[in-house]
Amino acid sequence: MNTLLPIEKRNAVLTTMALLLEQEREALKAINKQDLANYNGEDLAMEKRLLVDDAKVDAMILSAKQLASQEDPVGQIRYEFTHENCLRISNKTAAFGTILIIYESRPDVTVEAGGIAFKSGNKILLKGGKESLLSNQKIVSLWHQALQSNDVATDWVEYLNYDRVQTQAFLEKPSQRIDLIVPRGGEKLIEFTKKHANCPVIVSGRGNNFLLVDNEANLEKAKNIIINGKTSNISVCNALDKVLIDINLPNWELFAKEIVSVLQDKNVEVLGDEVVAKTTGISAIESDDIWYEEFLDYKIVIGTVNTTQEAIEKINTYCGGHSASIITENKDKAQEFMNNVDSAAVYHNASTRFTDGGQFGLGGELAISTDKLHQRGPIGLQHLVTNKWFVYGEGQIR
Known part of the structure; x- marks a missing residue:
């Protein structure tokens, strides 16, 4: 395990990295064009x-x-206790050691996730996808430049240029100690990592986020939030994929037709359950299995429910455990929904697109975890640590 770097060194490397990214901006964009x-x-x-x-x-x-x-x-001290025999006991946050990040397509992860891991005292192994190889190699060269200019060994940030077979072999029999693995990508990548890894894995899971339009919803809010959740960025895990409308909403049919029309104007493929399809004239879903799907595309499914409880049960059955929102002016109903929906982030009258480390004030994120251990939702700097016990004595024996 690498000796923990002083915080001044870690901060200096990050500051230098920011300067180098600005200096190499045009070169990085040019290299990225080759990847594209x-x-x-x-x-x-x-x-x-x-x-x-x-x-x-x-x-x-x-x-x-x-x-x-x-x-x-x-x-950071999480707990302190003085024993009756005068032992001083404290529990403090500690670095994991070495973290492997496996990700697809996103060169910005090489900076953001790598930086979060490094700042929290960890050595980082970066395994990016082949589609972003040139961009990632350029960014890692900047990491090494930032490390060297601050008299820090370059092995604090390593890039693994492995194919699938090599990655599997490394996961099963790593050539160095790995304390934690974080896969960022689709379900196939996550399952591959969990299957072959020999150390803890934080699952950065799928989205498949739901929104409930309650029968006491402000429909202008609902429309704007649905459009934002679906169309502002289709390629992210906090995008919206499913909408449920309470059929006790006055004139729900008119609202459904308006939403379908606006979404179609934005080139979104809209599918409906049997009731919505019959009401609006759109195509009906062919199987309930579609409720499980994360689309990452201009595609959405709209369905109906009779009660808030029915919506909660449907969301908990099909969602990815990422984010869910209720649009309602009834605060008690909103709280019931938020307390009982089993997702990492729950919203009242807001877009699921805010589930993000930067938007939550964390200064970025390593991943968005849909696991419940050890951290749920956006994993920021303060979450990428484990803990250890410090016990100070003067000869005490038990």
Whole structure:
């Protein structure tokens, strides 16, 4: 295990990284264009995540700067106790050691997730997808430059240029100790990692997020939130895939027709359950299995429910455990929904698109966990630590 770097060193590396990203902005965008040209374009969501433009570079720089300015997450006291025999006992946060991040398509993860892991005292192994290889290699070269210029060994940040077979072999018999693995990507990547890993895995799970339009909803709020959740960015796990409408909503049929029309105007494929399809004239779903699907595309399903409890049960049956929202002016009903929906983030009158480490004030995220251990939802700097017990004595024996 690497010796913990002083916080001043960690912050200096992150500050230098921000400067280098600005200096190399045009070179990074040019290299990224080669990755984009090499990509076959079969997956629209993947291609959007692959792109590095000025906005993406700005976000990388901001992430590095914010991380450098944040409090050290290592060594924070979580619990203190003095034994009757005068032993002083405390529980403090501690670095994991070495973290492996496996991800697809997103070069910005090489900065953001790598930076969060490094700031929290961990060595990082980055295993990016082949589609973003050139961009990732450029960013890792900047990491190494930032480390070297601050007299820090470059092995704190390593890039694993492995194919699937090599990755499987490394997971099953790693050539160095790995304390934690975080896969960021689709369900196939997550299942592959869980199947072959020999250490703890934090599942950055699928979205498949639901929204309930309650019978006491403000319909203008509902319309705006649905449009934002579905169309503002289809390639992210906090996008909206399913809408449930309470049929006790006055004139729910008119509202359903309006939503379908607006979504179709934005080139979204809209499918409905039997009731919605009959009411609005759209195609009906062919199987209830579609309620399990995360689309990552211009596609949405609209269905109906009779009660809030029915909506809660449906969401808990089919959702990915990521995010769910209720649109209602009834605060008691909203709280009932939020207390009982089994998702990492629950919303009242707001878009699921806010489930994000930056939006939650964490200064970025390593991943969004749909596991319940050890951290749920966006995993920020303060969550990427384990803990250990410090016991101070003067010769006490038991």
